[in-house]
Each structure stands twice: as structure tokens, then as C-alpha cells.
Amino acid sequence: MFGYPGGAVLPIFDKLYDAPFSFILTHHEQAAAHAADGYARVTGKVGVCIATSGPGATNLTTGIATSFMDSIPVVAITGQVKTHLIGNDAFQEADVTGITRPITKHNYLVKDVRDLARIVREAFHIASTGRPGPVAIDIPVDVQTHETEFNWPEEVEVRGYKPTYFGHPGQIKKAARLIAKSKKPLIYAGGGVIISGASAELKALAEKLNTPVTMTLLGLGGFPGTHPLSLGMLGMHGTAFANYAIMNADLVIAIGARFDDRVTGRLDAFAPHAKIIHIDIDPSSISKNVKVDIPIVGDAKHILNQLLEELDKVPDTKEWISAIEQWKQKHPLTYKEGTRIKPQYIIEQIYEATNGEAIIATEVGQNQMWAAQWYKYNKPRRLLSSGGLGTMGYGFPAAIGAKVGSPKRQVFDIAGDGSIQMNIQELATAVTNKIYVKVAILNNGYLGMVRQWQELFYKRRYSYTPLCNPDFVKLAESYGAVGLRATKNQEVRPTIEKALATDNVVFIDFQIEPEENVYPMVPAGEAIDRMIGGMA
Numbered sequence: 039m040f041g042y043p044g045g046a047v048l049p050i051f052d053k054l055y056d057a058p059f060s061f062i063l064t065h066h067e068q069a070a071a072h073a074a075d076g077y078a079r080v081t082g083k084v085g086v087c088i089a090t091s092g093p094g095a096t097n098l099t100t101g102i103a104t105s106f107m108d109s110i111p112v113v114a115i116t117g118q119v120k121t122h123l124i125g126n127d128a129f130q131e132a133d134v135t136g137i138t139r140p141i142t143k144h145n146y147l148v149k150d151v152r153d154l155a156r157i158v159r160e161a162f163h164i165a166s167t168g169r170p171g172p173v174a175i176d177i178p179v180d181v182q183t184h185e186t187e188f189n190w191p192e193e194v195e196v197r198g199y200k201p202t203y204f205g206h207p208g209q210i211k212k213a214a215r216l217i218a219k220s221k222k223p224l225i226y227a228g229g230g231v232i233i234s235g236a237s238a239e240l241k242a243l244a245e246k247l248n249t250p251v252t253m254t255l256l257g258l259g260g261f262p263g264t265h266p267l268s269l270g271m272l273g274m275h276g277t278a279f280a281n282y283a284i285m286n287a288d289l290v291i292a293i294g295a296r297f298d299d300r301v302t303g304r305l306d307a308f309a310p311h312a313k314i315i316h317i318d319i320d321p322s323s324i325s326k327n328v329k330v331d332i333p334i335v336g337d338a339k340h341i342l343n344q345l346l347e348e349l350d351k352v353p354d355t356k357e358w359i360s361a362i363e364q365w366k367q368k369h370p371l372t373y374k375e376g377t378r379i380k381p382q383y384i385i386e387q388i389y390e391a392t393n394g395e396a397i398i399a400t401e402v403g404q405n406q407m408w409a410a411q412w413y414k415y416n417k418p419r420r421l422l423s424s425g426g427l428g429t430m431g432y433g434f435p436a437a438i439g440a441k442v443g444s445p446k447r448q449v450f451d452i453a454g455d456g457s458i459q460m461n462i463q464e465l466a467t468a469v470t471n472k473i474y475v476k477v478a479i480l481n482n483g484y485l486g487m488v489r490q491w492q493e494l495f496y497k498r499r500y501s502y503t504p505l506c507n508p509d510f511v512k513l514a515e516s517y518g519a520v521g522l523r524a525t526k527n528q529e530v531r532p533t534i535e536k537a538l539a540t541d542n543v544v545f546i547d548f549q550i551e552p553e554e555n556v557y558p559m560v561p562a563g564e565a566i567d568r569m570i571g572g573m574a
């Protein structure tokens with residue numbers, strides 16, 4: 039459990055004093071929510087955070103919204119003012135159920151202590167089943183002190199809540215028929231593949247159909263990034279060959295993905311030649327953005343198993359694969375070397391130094407896109423990134439949560455110099471609790487992604503994007519962490535090795551080419567094969 043105390047949760051914190059599980063005091067409630075999220079993404083279990091009423095609760099909300107957008111199971115517990123004061127503008131009162139309604143899967147205000155055990159049981163059930171998401175429990179401080187008989191319900195019965203797990207057999211049959219007829223099929227895999235634990239089934243399907251796979255940011259690792267059938271990420275900063283593939287495919291099999299605008303670009307031009315099969319556990323995702331031909335509601339793992347069983351005829355994709363190979367050769371992901379350190383090179387070196395085995399958290403901006411493009415994720419639950427909300431300040435506390443969930447693995451936060459300063463106080467949390475994460479700051483002296491848009495679309499008018507940064511090395515040292523710096527290409531690999539060998543929290547200040555851009559790039563609102571830059 040990650041959290042921060044205050045008046046309205048004092049009774050709970052008194053119990054935490056000798057609780058049989060570990061509690062980690064973060065230094066900002068937002069970080070507690072992100073740490074719980076990072077823990078959940080890495081372990082697949084529910085992450086838990088707690089904060090006091092009023093400002094404690096409102097500080098949690100950015101983290102809760104981050105988890106909501108990315109379907110991450112989190113239970114967020116908040117204190118509330120005394121029951122009889124609710125609605126009175128009491129000290130540190132905020133309408134937490136009101137504020138969190140649109141950013142939670144479900145929320146509760148506990149009015150009677152006799153409901154508490156049932157509500158906690160339900161909250162964990164709702165957070166972790168179906169399409170996962172955050173659940174908030176708001177507990178008035180007087181309810182926290184009331185006594186009752188402890189009754190833990192064995193069964194959970196939530197009225198109106200029954201997620202569908204198995205796909206409709208008729209739809210599976212139709213999908214199998216469509217697949218067999220297709221000449222240019224493409225699998226478009228999202229975070230749902232990872233959430234449902236369907237990686238093995240996805241690999242089996244792709245190999246059986248000899249069909250390429252492209253992934254969303256949250257889907258990376260759901261299919262091995264180094265597999266010959268992998269096209270990497272698609273969309274705004276996707277690979278050219280993934281975007282060409284989806285624009286030329288005659289069949290798109292979308293699995294646990296929601297046709298987000300960062301993926302589709304101009305909607306009416308998206309995948310114009312393709313029939314679409316959409317596998318998703320959330321019926322409200324179906325045909326929300328793009329009209330699909332064969333929806334299959336249910337859990338990806340179950341449905342892929344059903345589909346694998348149903349498929350007796352498979353398409354001949356030889357020509358299609360060779361067309362894709364040509365795009366791959368003609369338009370690979372590239373960058374030009376320069377006199378200053380290139381961020382892409384840093385990520386490549388982190389990949390090599392960690393044998394692709396690290397857990398990578400990212401902040402938001404260019405750093406995030408480079409981490410998605412240049413580290414190859416071969417396994418699920420290895421990349422933690424705020425995809426839906428795009429929350430700067432997510433990566434460092436999420437890395438801390440990830441390291442708690444997976445203590446033996448190296449955990450890197452690929453950070454921007456702007457983003458890291460949004461939760462930099464968590465250096466204290468990491469050092470105090472010996473949570474030895476490594477932070478690679480791609481220090482370009484800018485709010486780089488915004489600067490890139492200003493360069494390309496606002497005539498290089500860099501309005502409030504240059505940053506005045508602290509000395510990150512000294513700052514890390516002042517917290518008792520280790521600070522390293524690299525300013526030249528030759529220093530990159532040895533600095534990474536040194537960080538990996540250091541038994542402490544490490545901040546690396548990589549001073550990179552300040553005006554490097556993320557390419558390829560699809561300008562907002564354009565069709566996704568209209569890429570600029572980075573094309574050989």
C-alpha cells in the first residue's frame with residue numbers, strides 16, 4: 039500500500055502502524071496513486087493507495103484518472119470528514135465521490151461501518167475483473183472508529199455487473215471465415231492482450247496465420263518486439279511500415295485495443311480497405327470510434343483460444359509479408375548520429391546493457407516515444423507508460439511501484455527533464471525505502487514534445503518550452519541517491535553500466551541534442567500514412 043497520512047485517515051493509519059503488509063510513505067499523494075498503478079501493471083494484482091480527505095484526495099485524482107484511462111486495477115482509499123459534516127464545507131472536505139465518478143470504474147462512500155467489509159471486497163473484485171480500472175472508497179473518519187462484527191463475504195454479487203469472458207460462438211465462426219478469405223491480414227494488439235494474459239495465444243495466432251502484428255503503446259510486449267512478424271508500434275509515432283500495413287490491410291484483427299485517436303489519425307481515412315474484427319471485453323468500446331464488421335465481446339485470452347480452435351483454413355500471406363518486408367527495408371526506424379548524444383542511442387544502449395530484461399517506465403513527451411520505439415519489449419508487463427491520459431510525472435513513482443512489485447528486476451524510468459520535476463520529491467521515498475530504481479533523464483533543456491510541435495507548426499516560436507533545470511546530479515546526491523552525468527557518446531554505455539552496478543537509486547543526467555525530434559510523425563488530424571520526417 040502506498041499513501042500519505044492526514045487527519046481524516048488517522049484511525050486507519052493507527053492500524054497501519056502494525057499491519058502485516060508493507061506500507062510505503064510517498065511524498066505526494068499523486069505519487070502514491072502512480073506507485074499503486076505501477077505495482078499493478080507489473081504484477082497484474084490490484085495496487086492500493088490511501089490519502090486523507092480534501093487536498094489529499096484531490097492530489098490522488100491525477101493518478102486515479104491515469105489508471106482509469108489505461109484500465110489498471112487500483113483501489114484508492116480516502117478519508118472523509120465526519121458523516122454529519124458532509125456537505126457543510128467542513129475543514130478539508132471535498133466531494134470525493136463526485137470528483138472521482140468520471141475517473142473511476144466505480145466508487146463508494148461508506149456511510150455505515152457494517153457495509154465496510156462488503157465494500158472493500160467488492161472494490162477489489164470490480165477493480166480487477168472485466169475491463170479493470172480504479173475503484174475509490176471514501177470513508178468518513180467517524181465510520182473508521184465505529185465497531186462491528188467482522189464479516190468477510192466469500193462471494194461477491196454486484197447487481198448489474200457481469201463481465202462477459204467467452205466470445206459468442208457464432209461471431210467466432212464468422213471471424214474464422216473472414217480470416218481464411220483474407221489476403222492481407224494484420225493484427226492490431228492493445229493493452230487488453232497484456233491485461234488478459236493472452237500473449238502466448240496471440241503469438242500462436244500470429245504464427246498460425248503468418249500474420250504481422252502491430253501494437254499500441256500499451257500493447258508493446260504483448261507480442262515479442264524482436265519477432266519477425268512484429269511491426270512495432272503504430273500511430274502518430276509508430277513505424278512507417280506499421281502504418282503502411284494498416285492502411286493497406288484487407289483485414290484488421292483488433293485485440294484489446296480501442297482505436298484511440300493517437301492510433302487512428304484521421305478517422306475517415308483509417309484502414310480504408312479493411313474489414314475489422316474487434317475483440318474487446320468492454321462492449322462500450324465496440325464501434326465507438328471506428329465501425330467494426332465483426333465485434334466479439336469477451337476476454338482476449340479465451341477468445342483467441344476459441345478462435346485458434348475454430349480456424350481450420352488459414353490465409354496465404356506470402357505476398358503480403360513480402361510487401362511488408364519491402365516497407366521495412368525502405369523505411370526503417372532510423373536516426374542520424376550527431377555531435378551531441380542522441381536519445382535514441384541511449385535507449386538502444388539501455389536495451390543492450392539490460393539484455394532487454396528491464397522494466398521500463400516512462401514519463402510523457404519525446405522521452406516516452408523514444409522509449410516505445412527503441413527498446414524492444416519481448417515480454418508483457420515490462421513497459422509502464424501513461425498512454426491514455428499522458429501524465430507527466432507518472433514514470434518515476436510508477437517505477438517505484440514496479441520495483442516493489444518486482445524487486446529482483448532492474449527498473450528504469452526513461453524521463454524528460456520537465457516530467458521528472460513533477461514528482462522529483464519521490465527521490466526521498468526511493469532512497470528511504472531502498473527501492474533502487476534508475477532514472478535516465480533525457481535532458482534536452484526543453485519541454486521537448488511541445489517544442490517539437492512549436493518547431494513544426496508554430497514557426498519555431500518556443501513559447502515557454504525552454505527549461506531552467508536544477509543540477510540533477512547534485513539534487514540526487516542531496517537525497518542520498520547517486521547522480522551521474524554523460525555529455526558525450528562514449529560516456530553513454532559506461533554510465534549505464536555504472537548505474538546498473540550501483541546499489542542505490544541513480545539519476546543519470548544525459549545531456550542530449552536539444553532539438554532532436556521524434557520521427558516518424560503523423561501530424562494531428564492527418565491520415566496515418568501521411569508521415570513526416572525520419573523516413574529513409
Ligand SMILES: Cc1ncc(C[n+]2csc(CCOP(=O)(O)OP(=O)(O)O)c2C)c(N)n1
Binds near residue numbers: 485
Ligand atoms: C501533467 C501534464 N502537463 C502537461 C502536459 C503536456 N506535455 C506533454 S509532453 C510535454 C513536455 C514534456 O517535457 P519533458 O518531460 O522534458 O519531455 P521531452 O518531451 O523533452 O522528452 C508537455 C508539457 C502533460 N502531458 N502532462
Ligand SMILES: [Mg+2]
Binds near residue numbers: 480483
Ligand atoms: Mg525535455
